[in-house]
Amino acid sequence: MTKKNSGHKSAAVSRRKLLQAGAATLGATLGATAFPMPVIAQAKPFAGVTLRGASFQHRFFTLLQNYIPEFEAQTGMKVDLQLSAFPVYNQQANLELSSGGSAFDFVNVTFILAARWVAAGLLANLDEFTGDPNLTPAEWKPKDFVEGAQVPYRDTKGATYGYSWEGGAMVMGLSRMDLMEKKGLKIPKTFAELQEVCAAINGTDGVTGLVSFQLHHWCLPPYIQGFGGNIFRNPPTDIMPALNSPEAIQAIEFYANLLKNYAPKGVLTYTEDQARQALLTGRSNIFIHSSAWITPILMSGDSKVKDTARVVRMPAGPVRDFPAANSQGLGIPKNAKNKKAAWEFIKWALSPEISMRLVKEHGHSSVCRRSVIESEEYRKLNTVNGQDLGALYLEVLGLPAKGENYMAYRTVKEFPIVGDVLNKAFEQVATRQLPAQAAMNAAQEQAIANMRRAGTAL
Amino acid sequence: MSGPIRRSASVRRLVAIGVTLIVLLSPFLWLLQMSFKSNDLILQFPPPLIFTPTLQNYVSLWQGAFPASFVNSLMSASFSTALALILGVPAAYALSRWAGRGKHALSFAILVTRMAPPIAFTIPFFLFYRWIGLLDTVTGLVLVYTSFNLPLVIWMMQPFFETVPQSLEEAALVDGASSRIVFLEIVLPMVTPGIAATAILCFLYAWNDFFFALILTRINARTAPVAVVNFMNYEGWEWGKIAAGGSLVMAPVLIFSLAVRRYLVSGLTAGAVKG
Numbered sequence: 001m002t003k004k005n006s007g008h009k010s011a012a013v014s015r016r017k018l019l020q021a022g023a024a025t026l027g028a029t030l031g032a033t034a035f036p037m038p039v040i041a042q043a044k045p046f047a048g049v050t051l052r053g054a055s056f057q058h059r060f061f062t063l064l065q066n067y068i069p070e071f072e073a074q075t076g077m078k079v080d081l082q083l084s085a086f087p088v089y090n091q092q093a094n095l096e097l098s099s100g101g102s103a104f105d106f107v108n109v110t111f112i113l114a115a116r117w118v119a120a121g122l123l124a125n126l127d128e129f130t131g132d133p134n135l136t137p138a139e140w141k142p143k144d145f146v147e148g149a150q151v152p153y154r155d156t157k158g159a160t161y162g163y164s165w166e167g168g169a170m171v172m173g174l175s176r177m178d179l180m181e182k183k184g185l186k187i188p189k190t191f192a193e194l195q196e197v198c199a200a201i202n203g204t205d206g207v208t209g210l211v212s213f214q215l216h217h218w219c220l221p222p223y224i225q226g227f228g229g230n231i232f233r234n235p236p237t238d239i240m241p242a243l244n245s246p247e248a249i250q251a252i253e254f255y256a257n258l259l260k261n262y263a264p265k266g267v268l269t270y271t272e273d274q275a276r277q278a279l280l281t282g283r284s285n286i287f288i289h290s291s292a293w294i295t296p297i298l299m300s301g302d303s304k305v306k307d308t309a310r311v312v313r314m315p316a317g318p319v320r321d322f323p324a325a326n327s328q329g330l331g332i333p334k335n336a337k338n339k340k341a342a343w344e345f346i347k348w349a350l351s352p353e354i355s356m357r358l359v360k361e362h363g364h365s366s367v368c369r370r371s372v373i374e375s376e377e378y379r380k381l382n383t384v385n386g387q388d389l390g391a392l393y394l395e396v397l398g399l400p401a402k403g404e405n406y407m408a409y410r411t412v413k414e415f416p417i418v419g420d421v422l423n424k425a426f427e428q429v430a431t432r433q434l435p436a437q438a439a440m441n442a443a444q445e446q447a448i449a450n451m452r453r454a455g456t457a458l
Numbered sequence: 459m460s461g462p463i464r465r466s467a468s469v470r471r472l473v474a475i476g477v478t479l480i481v482l483l484s485p486f487l488w489l490l491q492m493s494f495k496s497n498d499l500i501l502q503f504p505p506p507l508i509f510t511p512t513l514q515n516y517v518s519l520w521q522g523a524f525p526a527s528f529v530n531s532l533m534s535a536s537f538s539t540a541l542a543l544i545l546g547v548p549a550a551y552a553l554s555r556w557a558g559r560g561k562h563a564l565s566f567a568i569l570v571t572r573m574a575p576p577i578a579f580t581i582p583f584f585l586f587y588r589w590i591g592l593l594d595t596v597t598g599l600v601l602v603y604t605s606f607n608l609p610l611v612i613w614m615m616q617p618f619f620e621t622v623p624q625s626l627e628e629a630a631l632v633d634g635a636s637s638r639i640v641f642l643e644i645v646l647p648m649v650t651p652g653i654a655a656t657a658i659l660c661f662l663y664a665w666n667d668f669f670f671a672l673i674l675t676r677i678n679a680r681t682a683p684v685a686v687v688n689f690m691n692y693e694g695w696e697w698g699k700i701a702a703g704g705s706l707v708m709a710p711v712l713i714f715s716l717a718v719r720r721y722l723v724s725g726l727t728a729g730a731v732k733g
Contacts, residue, residue, distance in 0.1 A: 085688040277501040
């Protein structure tokens with residue numbers, strides 16, 4: 001009896017298992033139709049490999065970690081992804097790469113360090129992987145990455161050392177359109193109009209005209225370029241600093257006046273969060289920064305200005321219209337032990353399929369695949385209050401590819417040196433320690449001296 | 459001194475103490491109140507002083523990787539302090555009793571490692587540790603902190619040993635005690651305040667270190683100060699967790715210092731007044 005029962009039970013379980021297996025297969029097939037799996041080179045070619053990677057913490061990786069077990073199941077490798085805070089990661093990765101270490105098989109190529117790492121030859125040339133059809137099938141489409149986001153990961157000869165997983169397009173957020181409409185003000189499209197709107201709004205209903213944050217070498221260059229200047233004379237070929245050009249002086253004066261007259265007290269030490277909070281709560285009317293920091297005024301649950309906010313292109317300068325763009329990428333250290341396995345991971349993580357899943361399943365919008373950003377699904381999810389945020393994002397991120405490469409100053413490995421000097425000069429002007437001309441003349445000299453000290457021939 | 463003058467002096471003293479306390483404690487109190495606020499409240503302007511406190515920041519810390527970092531800090535600071543004392547105290551005693559010609563040169567050589575900034579040693583340590591596999595280990599941190607604390611122990615303990623009369627040791631030797639017994643049972647109990655003060659300084663150095671921990675650890679041996687910085691994310695700083703983590707990092711040092719306060723005061727002031 002027991003035996004019979006047991007046999008019966010076993011048969012029942014077996015049938016259940018069969019049904020479960022059938023359902024799982026069906027589910028997987030349906031799932032694959034809805035979200036096709038990324039192409040993996042062969043079945044379990046990397047069994048036994050432990051892939052070590054590192055990055056700073058970001059929502060992209062938090063979401064990606066949900067899918068990594070699928071990748072591990074497909075390839076047979078184990079992914080050990082170390083995530084640290086932004087400053088901690090940058091310090092550790094910089095040291096690891098520059099000392100020729102091989103602790104990581106793939107790394108985040110941080111925007112601010114990309115030019116230095118690429119120029120110093122610390123990363124593997126990814127063209128060797130994309131150029132080999134055995135390693136990269138045509139469906140992966142390297143050209144699908146938005147050109148503006150790829151700029152930091154190319155060397156002077158055009159070789160690619162990273163692929164971007166996150167893009168930031170500089171846009172303008174306006175939190176109090178209600179106040180502006182009451183005063184008959186339109187969305188500013190030029191620097192002059194920006195100043196007029198800030199002046200008209202500042203102080204009304206306790207709102208400041210605009211807000212910004214302490215990273216001036218990110219916020220300021222679009223103004224310098226807007227007035228016709230640049231950070232270097234003609235980057236990346238001519239890297240003589242151009243900080244004391246009349247255009248740069250005019251720009252720094254303009255931007256310093258905006259902050260001095262129309263921003264909250266203490267704005268020079270504001271972090272990005274503080275500035276975003278001022279915008280989200282409607283304490284400041286305008287914030288010009290990467291889309292990821294601005295779009296929460298329309299999309300975040302914390303936003304108190306959802307009904308009165310707009311997100312638009314930043315105003316154009318009298319000479320040029322150059323909003324900045326940034327991106328974060330994935331690359332392979334030159335001395336990595338498992339380069340092919342690392343490429344398999346990068347290819348999978350940045351595949352159109354995973355990018356689309358991130359958009360559809362998590363509403364993660366800052367992906368860099370043009371085909372995904374242009375898709376109907378993306379447009380639906382990112383159209384808020386009638387504003388097509390995806391189109392705006394793509395438009396700004398695509399600008400460096402449409403002619404003059406105005407983000408070239410970020411591809412120069414000496415930018416951090418000049419950027420630091422620019423930050424200090426701006427603070428001197430904004431705090432009225434020095435007039436713009438004197439500050440920028442001193443900055444020019446200092447930048448040249450620092451670059452020479454670092455070994456740059458000018 | 460008449461009554462009103464004495465009262466006025468007392469008032470002045472109280473005001474001075476009050477002002478000093480405000481200056482000294484306000485950063486800690488500000489940090490502490492931040493740790494009981496949500497991120498939104500922390501960033502609110504003007505900052506609200508009356509609010510409904512929340513334990514959420516501490517709960518999140520407890521649920522994350524912070525406790526492991528805290529344990530790493532405790533282990534690296536405690537073991538390195540103990541090791542530095544075990545090696546340094548006998549060395550200091552030997553130096554204090556040695557009257558040879560090379561004494562000053564040796565003492566100076568011991569202090570050299572404390573003269574260069576830590577950055578000068580960090581990269582060699584990093585490369586060496588990577589080579590021998592000590593990167594991202596508590597053992598690696600203990601060895602680094604010990605090497606930095608050892609000169610401090612030797613230099614701090616020498617004057618304490620010099621205050622112990624040699625006649626006491628000679629008397630014990632005459633009574634048949636061995637050198638080991640003399641050191642352990644006669645000399646050491648007399649320099650306990652010095653050991654306590656030195657231990658506190660060693661512990662503080664290792665506990666508060668950020669730079670070595672940042673460079674020489676990754677995930678497994680990450681210490682509390684680095685873990686606190688780890689809340690400075692690209693997408694925004696977790697102010698509440700930073701404040702809660704900072705408050706917790708202060709706690710062991712505070713407790714340790716209070717526990718040995720009696721020894722600390724006498725240890726740090728020993729030899730300050732002669733005669």
